[in-house]
Amino acid sequence: MIEIQYNPALRKNLLNSTLLERAAHTALKAQAARQDVSLSILLTDDTQIQELNSEYRGIDAPTDVLSFEVNERDPETGFLYLGEIIISTPYATRQALKNGHSLEAETQLLVVHGVLHLLGHDHAEPEEKSRMWDAQAKILTSLGLSGIKIQEI
Secondary structure (H helix, E strand, O other): OEEEEEOOOOOOOOOOHHHHHHHHHHHHHHOOOOOOEEEEEEEEOHHHHHHHHHHHHOOOOOOOEEEEEEEEEOOOOOOEEEEEEEEEHHHHHHHHHHHOOOHHHHHHHHHHHHHHHHOOOOOOOHHHHHHHHHHHHHHHHHOOOOOOOOOOO
16 A cells, blocks of 8 residues: 655645556565555655754755655554655756656656665665665666666756
């Protein structure tokens, strides 16, 4: 189960929720994740993501995506709640423009990236980054987004 939430400051129908859900499901399936999982995706603004980035990572600047692992069973649904992916749509918009692709493609990339983090991938070390980027590229190709990569502004 994928839940899409919007910061009230954003226009609610800015992005196609079906594309974001498809990106998350495709990443979960590609990583052979359990079927009984859920996660949340929050689409927000630079202010909120900067506050979270500062509080949890000690970086007082906005970023494109943050992932917060939870990995707890939801007593109401019985699903394993993986965690939350938070995406700054203004930041993603700037990255999409800089990199020459659509906001929809950029946010799908960020959802895939976030799901991989929730499943334990990291990119702090070169070997980890290589594995994560390879997995990400395969998932994006299956979504029809080959050639799209994380390239922060």
